[in-house]
Every structure is written in C-alpha cells, then in structure tokens.
Amino acid sequence: MDIISENLIKTVITPRPLTTHKGNYGRILLIGGFDNYHGAIIMASKATVFSGAGLVTTLTDQANVSNLNIAIPEVMALGYTKTLALPSLIKNYDVILIGPGLGLSKIATNLLRTVLNSIQVNQTLIIDGSALTLMAQNCYSLPKTALTVLTPHTMEWQRISNILIKNQTVNENQRMVNILNAHVVLKKYHTEVYQPHGTPLRLNVGGPYQATGGMGDTLAGIIAGFLGQFPKNQQTVAAATFIHSKIADELAKTQYVVLPTQITAKLPEFMHYYSNF
Numbered sequence: 001m002d003i004i005s006e007n008l009i010k011t012v013i014t015p016r017p018l019t020t021h022k023g024n025y026g027r028i029l030l031i032g033g034f035d036n037y038h039g040a041i042i043m044a045s046k047a048t049v050f051s052g053a054g055l056v057t058t059l060t061d062q063a064n065v066s067n068l069n070i071a072i073p074e075v076m077a078l079g080y081t082k083t084l085a086l087p088s089l090i091k092n093y094d095v096i097l098i099g100p101g102l103g104l105s106k107i108a109t110n111l112l113r114t115v116l117n118s119i120q121v122n123q124t125l126i127i128d129g130s131a132l133t134l135m136a137q138n139c140y141s142l143p144k145t146a147l148t149v150l151t152p153h154t155m156e157w158q159r160i161s162n163i164l165i166k167n168q169t170v171n172e173n174q175r176m177v178n179i180l181n182a183h184v185v186l187k188k189y190h191t192e193v194y195q196p197h198g199t200p201l202r203l204n205v206g207g208p209y210q211a212t213g214g215m216g217d218t219l220a221g222i223i224a225g226f227l228g229q230f231p232k233n234q235q236t237v238a239a240a241t242f243i244h245s246k247i248a249d250e251l252a253k254t255q256y257v258v259l260p261t262q263i264t265a266k267l268p269e270f271m272h273y274y275s276n277f
Contacts, residue, residue: 001170001200004193004238010277012230012239025054026228029093030221031111032100032129033060034080038067040101040129040217043260046072047221048097050267051240053228057093059086059111060101080107087118097224099128099151100217109134116143124227125149128220132156147232148182151220157186170200183237185223187216193241195234206245209252218260219244222267243270 028048033041038061045058049072058068062079069077078084090096098115102108112134119125124147127135132152134140136159142148154165161168161176170192177184177194184194189208193201219241226240247266248258 001192001202003204004201004242006242006274006277008235009239009242009274012226012236013243013271013274013277014230015275022054024229025052026095026225027055027093028053028057028095028097028224028228029090030056030058030100030224031060031096031098031115032102032131033058033064033068034101034108035061035103035105037101037103038064040214042068042071043214043264044097044100044128044217044221044224045075046261047218047264047267048225048228049074050264051222051225052268052271053225059084059089080111086111086114090115090118090123091120093123095124095126095224095228097126097128097220099126099131100220102130102134104130104134104137109138113138113140116140119143119145122146124232126151126220126224126227129156129216132160136160142180142182147227149185149223149227149237150180150182151185151187151216151223153187153216157184174200183234185219185237185241187219191241191245193234193238195237198234201234201238203242203245205242205249207249207252209256209258210245210248212257212259214260215263218264221264243267243274246270 048056057076059078065077065079125145126149128151181196186192191203223240230236247263251258
C-alpha cells in the first residue's frame with residue numbers, strides 16, 4: 001500500500017489560469033441536513049466552498065435554509081418540498097454529494113432513491129454518512145457514473161461490504177471495491193483510499209484530535225469541492241483526504257482537539273501553499 005505524500009498533492013492542486021470563471025470550478029449539489037442534523041450539511045457545504053468549488057447548491061430541510069444562508073451565504077440554499085422536481089435539478093450539476101445529516105427517514109430514503117435513479121453517466125456521485133446506511137438497509141445498487149466515491153467509517157463499510165471490521169484487510173477491502181466499482185475512502189486512523197482494480201493509498205497524517213462530530217461531513221465537502229475542479233480520479237480524492245488531515249496535524253501542534261470548522265477555515269491558505277509547492 002502506497003503512502004499519500006505531499007508530492008502527490010502538488011500534482012493535483014495547481015495554480016488557476018487567469019482566464020477562467022466560477023463555472024470552470026464545478027457545479028456541486030449537496031443533499032442533507034434533515035431532522036436534528038442541520039449542522040452536518042452546513043459544515044459540508046462550507047468545506048465545499050472553502051475548497052474552491054465554483055457554484056454550490058445545497059438541498060436541505062426547509063427549516064435549515066435560514067441557518068445555511070447565515071452560515072455560508074456563498075451557497076444557494078434550497079428547502080426540500082415534495083413538489084420539488086429533483087430529477088431535473090440533479091442534471092444541472094457536475095458533482096452530487098448526498099449524506100451529511102441526511103438521516104434515515106422516509107424523506108431521506110426517497111431522496112437517495114431519486115438521486116440513484118436520476119444521476120447521469122457523465123456525473124460524479126459521492127455517498128456519505130447515513131446515505132451509506134440507507135444503501136445497505138435497502139440493498140440499493142450503485143448507478144453507472146463517471147466516478148462514484150463512498151466515504152464510510154469502518155462500521156458503515158461493514159454494512160456496505162459485509163466485511164466484519166476485524167476482517168477489513170487491504171486485500172478484502174480491495175476485493176469488494178472491485179466488485180462495487182467505486183472509489184472508497186475508508187475513514188480510520190491513517191485513512192485508506194481505494195480505487196477499482198488499482199493500488200490502495202494510505203495517509204500517514206491525522207490522529208485522535210480529529211475525533212469530533214462533523215469531521216466526516218467536512219471531509220466529504222472537501223472531496224466534492226476537489227472533484228468539481230480537479231481531475232476526477234483517485235489522486236484527487238487522495239489529495240482532498242490528505243489536506244483534511246494535514247491541516248488537522250498542523251493545528252494539533254498547539255491544540256488538544258481540532259474542530260472541523262477550523263480545518264475548513266484553513267483550506268484556502270493550505271491550497272495556496274500546495275499550488276506553489
């Protein structure tokens with residue numbers, strides 16, 4: 001298993017050409033933040049914007065729209081209604097992220113099913129959090145897309161893969177990744193990044209100071225932002241995963257615990273550094 005290094009990151013995060021506009025850096029749709037989980041989608045949305053995504057729309061609980069507008073006004077906030085033409089909406093975006101704060105309700109199930117049925121082969125899909133649990137509970141199949149990324153922690157991976165946590169070896173994980181034909185970011189101490197029929201990658205940064213609610217939501221948002229503007233491949237997914245934990249490492253030099261929002265706030269600075277690395 002190869003280590004994700006700073007040399008890989010500099011090949012992904014490159015300086016922006018002068019003659020570009022926001023449409024060149026990805027149209028991202030995030031879906032989540034229902035029930036008592038409003039903060040999760042706010043953190044994911046903020047991370048998507050701060051990681052450089054050009055146009056970000058977030059579909060969330062109607063009661064969460066004002067919170068989202070206040071927290072991150074750069075995002076276009078849409079409140080979910082049963083009359084929303086979601087299949088038509090989905091087709092307008094390059095990257096769809098579903099899961100942060102989605103919950104396990106009937107509404108959440110319907111939203112996930114609609115995304116899976118509506119997403120096109122030229123789009124990128126990221127499935128995170130409770131959406132992964134819903135995938136497992138309902139035995140949903142993954143759609144054919146340009147790129148699909150799953151971001152489970154070890155228990156969510158057990159539900160999706162049917163591999164017990166104690167048996168989640170690199171070989172077993174890679175075998176299931178090949179079957180699913182999806183990229184997988186397996187969140188753990190020294191997170192692992194898999195691609196179908198490829199070489200697994202592993203972080204050597206990050207630590208227990210990241211064990212805070214919202215950390216995974218923030219990572220999912222960074223991955224969405226990166227895939228909206230950089231090449232859609234394992235290297236980009238790995239770069240997003242690396243910078244998330246690298247910032248945490250730097251903050252942990254003077255902090256006992258690192259908050260997800262602190263990582264987000266540092267993203268533009270660290271991306272500037274790596275674009276000139």
